[in-house]
Amino acid sequence: MKENTNIEQEKMDLYDDSEVALRTLSVLVENRPSVLSQVARLFTRNGYNIESIAAGATHTEGMTRLTIEFMATARQTTLLVNQLAKMVTVHSAKQLNPAHCIRRELALFKVRVTSADQRNEIIQIANIYRGSIIDVSNETLTVAVIGNEGKISALEEFLSSFEIIELARTGTLAMERGKYSINDASKEHGEFEYGKSIL
Amino acid sequence: MLLTGAEIFVQCLLEQEVDTVFGFPGGTILNVYDELYKCGKIRHIRTAHEQGASHAADGYARSTGKVGVCLATSGPGATNLTTGMATAMLDSSPVVFVTCNVASRMMGKDAFQEVDITGIALPITKSAFLVKDPADIADTVRQAFALARSGRPGPVLIDITTDATKATAEYEFVPRKQHAKTGPLSELIRRSTTSSLKTPEPDRGDVDKLVDMIAESKKPMLICGGGVVRSRGHEEFLKFARKMDAPVAVTVMGGGGIYGLDPLVTGMIGMHGSKASNMAVDECDLLIAVGCRFSDRVTLDVNSFARNAKIVHIDIDRAEINKNVMTDHHIIGDAKHVLQMLNERIPQYEHKEWKDYVFSFPRETVYDDVKDYLTPKQILETMSDMCPEETIVSTDVGQHQMWSIQHLHFSYPGQLLTSGGFGAMGFGLGAAIGAKVGNPDTTVIHITSDGSFRMNCNELTTESLYKTPVITFIFNNQRLGMVYQWQQLIYGQRYSETITEQSPDFVKLAEAYGLGAKRVASVEELKEALSEAFEYEKKGIGYVIDCAVRADELVRPMVQNGKPITDFLIN
Numbered sequence: 055m056k057e058n059t060n061i062e063q064e065k066m067d068l069y070d071d072s073e074v075a076l077r078t079l080s081v082l083v084e085n086r087p088s089v090l091s092q093v094a095r096l097f098t099r100n101g102y103n104i105e106s107i108a109a110g111a112t113h114t115e116g117m118t119r120l121t122i123e124f125m126a127t128a129r130q131t132t133l134l135v136n137q138l139a140k141m142v143t144v145h146s147a148k149q150l151n152p153a154h155c156i157r158r159e160l161a162l163f164k165v166r167v168t169s170a171d172q173r174n175e176i177i178q179i180a181n182i183y184r185g186s187i188i189d190v191s192n193e194t195l196t197v198a199v200i201g202n203e204g205k206i207s208a209l210e211e212f213l214s215s216f217e218i219i220e221l222a223r224t225g226t227l228a229m230e231r232g233k234y235s236i237n238d239a240s241k242e243h244g245e246f247e248y249g250k251s252i253l
Numbered sequence: 254m255l256l257t258g259a260e261i262f263v264q265c266l267l268e269q270e271v272d273t274v275f276g277f278p279g280g281t282i283l284n285v286y287d288e289l290y291k292c293g294k295i296r297h298i299r300t301a302h303e304q305g306a307s308h309a310a311d312g313y314a315r316s317t318g319k320v321g322v323c324l325a326t327s328g329p330g331a332t333n334l335t336t337g338m339a340t341a342m343l344d345s346s347p348v349v350f351v352t353c354n355v356a357s358r359m360m361g362k363d364a365f366q367e368v369d370i371t372g373i374a375l376p377i378t379k380s381a382f383l384v385k386d387p388a389d390i391a392d393t394v395r396q397a398f399a400l401a402r403s404g405r406p407g408p409v410l411i412d413i414t415t416d417a418t419k420a421t422a423e424y425e426f427v428p429r430k431q432h433a434k435t436g437p438l439s440e441l442i443r444r445s446t447t448s449s450l451k452t453p454e455p456d457r458g459d460v461d462k463l464v465d466m467i468a469e470s471k472k473p474m475l476i477c478g479g480g481v482v483r484s485r486g487h488e489e490f491l492k493f494a495r496k497m498d499a500p501v502a503v504t505v506m507g508g509g510g511i512y513g514l515d516p517l518v519t520g521m522i523g524m525h526g527s528k529a530s531n532m533a534v535d536e537c538d539l540l541i542a543v544g545c546r547f548s549d550r551v552t553l554d555v556n557s558f559a560r561n562a563k564i565v566h567i568d569i570d571r572a573e574i575n576k577n578v579m580t581d582h583h584i585i586g587d588a589k590h591v592l593q594m595l596n597e598r599i600p601q602y603e604h605k606e607w608k609d610y611v612f613s614f615p616r617e618t619v620y621d622d623v624k625d626y627l628t629p630k631q632i633l634e635t636m637s638d639m640c641p642e643e644t645i646v647s648t649d650v651g652q653h654q655m656w657s658i659q660h661l662h663f664s665y666p667g668q669l670l671t672s673g674g675f676g677a678m679g680f681g682l683g684a685a686i687g688a689k690v691g692n693p694d695t696t697v698i699h700i701t702s703d704g705s706f707r708m709n710c711n712e713l714t715t716e717s718l719y720k721t722p723v724i725t726f727i728f729n730n731q732r733l734g735m736v737y738q739w740q741q742l743i744y745g746q747r748y749s750e751t752i753t754e755q756s757p758d759f760v761k762l763a764e765a766y767g768l769g770a771k772r773v774a775s776v777e778e779l780k781e782a783l784s785e786a787f788e789y790e791k792k793g794i795g796y797v798i799d800c801a802v803r804a805d806e807l808v809r810p811m812v813q814n815g816k817p818i819t820d821f822l823i824n
């Protein structure tokens with residue numbers, strides 16, 4: 055029996071082992087020392103390489119939300135999510151359905167400019183990508199842009215005709231569309247909490 | 254009240270009603286040992302090696318059902334615990350490991366005997382805590398004990414910096430019953446009970462669905478796993494099996510979950526499982542696995558495992574569901590609790606035809622009658638005949654372990670102590686000492702082999718020092734038997750590094766530690782030695798019986814790793 059406890063994942067076969075693809079996880083953890091390494095070591099144990107990881111505070115004090123992207127099959131991901139979900143410091147762990155989530159990333163490009171023409175050209179390109187110039191010096195421009203990896207890669211390609219001095223990316227942030235959230239109670243969530251409760 | 258960190262720690266052990274701890278002192282943990290000395294209410298068992306202490310605390314926990322406690326110093330003291338941690342983790346045994354690290358200002362500077370033990374322990378513990386502030390000690394210890402014993406039990410590490418054991422903080426004694434209302438524990442409980450869907454009870458709908466599945470089944474089969482033992486649900490399990498009238502296969506960790514000679518028991522399942530168990534699991538139409546994680550030693554080839562059956566998994570750990578074997582239904586809950594609910598809901602069934610079929614296969618390997626030398630079966634039979642019924646059996650890992658589990662018949666949870674998941678050779682003696690400390694009035698025997706025994710035989714010194722008499726049986730075939738067996742059957746008899754003929758004289762070795770010992774080569778000699786061992790036991794002195802076993806003895810039957818469960822390599 056395949057379990058599908060939330061509506062969005064109904065179309066996703068959580069135990070399909072045929073295709074390795076980019077998977078996106080949202081994990082809600084307590085902000086404590088060693089939590090991040092505890093989460094990361096599950097990826098090490100299984101030999102998965104983390105493509106992107108982003109961590110930040112949430113609206114609840116003491117809670118951190120992680121967005122992790124890595125390459126694996128759906129089944130491998132499900133087993134990994136289960137191992138995450140049983141950890142005491144993990145409040146929720148969810149595999150996001152790519153068809154039903156929003157994914158965004160922020161990238162900063164520091165580009166060398168040698169002439170006013172170049173400067174104008176870069177500002178124009180940045181505008182096309184709805185990026186903003188957040189720092190200027192005599193020799194450089196720093197462009198900030200938000201988007202999915204396709205958009206950021208496209209901008210990178212454009213800017214590479216100039217000299218990119220530095221590129222920094224936040225890693226993907228993701229969230230489900232619509233009313234669903236990582237905190238949604240489900241039978242499965244309860245089942246994981248059962249094992250953690252003090253008997 | 255203002256106390257030092259070490260004082261708080263010892264008070265916290267008293268809160269947990271701990272009366273026995275195992276360990277080995279060292280530089281950074283001096284303050285704690287000083288406090289144990291001054292307090293005088295906690296018995297400390299100092300082993301020869303920290304690994305021995307880790308297994309002893311584990312054996313104590315498994316045999317008593319209480320949380321075991323194991324102390325060690327920083328650096329090598331801490332790393333020596335890791336095999337014990339992993340063993341407790343894989344077999345879900347509740348042990349709290351406590352190490353003291355170097356002073357917090359020295360951390361990360363490669364100080365003398367410094368190691369990041371919390372980092373090392375993360376994959377092999379349920380939780381690992383680093384405490385640098387004495388004010389955090391009490392909450393951490395309370396949480397560690399609760400975590401170790403709750404849900405699926407397991408090991409928890411607390412690493413306290415040595416300066417935190419010296420500095421002072423406010424402390425108030427809180428009895429254990431009130432811990433759930435204080436500190437981080439209350440938050441954990443709030444989390445697991447506030448959501449409407451999070452019930453502390455197994456889901457009734459899930460249980461009812463299984464009741465329906467049972468009603469439809471003609472050929473049901475049960476697996477008794479370690480979860481039955483950990484939840485002490487043996488009575489409920491027996492009742493369930495009787496009502497189902499279904500054959501029961503037992504895993505290595507399930508030993509003691511149901512009496513081994515019960516007419517419903519088909520014996521061990523898996524790689525060295527009985528024909529009855531393996532054939533039944535292959536043919537049943539409903540397989541209900543209680544507290545078992547479908548380890549590769551049980552399932553072998555997962556794709557053909559129980560291929561005709563609907564598989565139902567009852568487990569406390571949600572992450573085990575569909576991990577190794579895809580199941581058709583599951584119930585999350587404590588085995589004892591779920592079985593109680595099922596027993597209330599199912600009628601009495603009868604499956605005579607199916608049982609007759611299953612029990613037409615042998616549930617135990619039958620050996621030829623041999624007179625002129627000692628066989629493993631004879632040793633185990635003599636043991637069963639002469640040892641009291643409630644004898645606790647601790648084993649090491651290898652052929653002797655499989656023989657013991659196949660031919661000794663356990664009757665209650667905690668009677669069998671074995672490293673089933675991690676398979677740590679050297680587990681047995683430490684575990685046996687721990688069990689004897691926890692059960693001083695029960696006979697404890699330790700079954701080992703020459704290979705396993707040499708790993709941690711230094712713990713004989715602990716046995717004699719604390720007068721915790723254990724009767725050790727060495728199945729001495731001068732081989733690393735299990736590996737030797739694989740080499741014989743699978744590796745073209747190329748015996749790479751498995752012949753151990755240069756073993757020490759185990760009789761002299763035991764005597765050097767002040768224990769009784771005898772070498773035996775026949776059933777008569779064995780009986781004499783065992784009678785003498787019981788005399789020694791009464792005097793508080795352990796005994797080692799070095800049993801000569803032939804090198805060509807095999808564990809039968811055997812299914813090769815990854816092959817279908819009925820594809821026996823040898824019978």
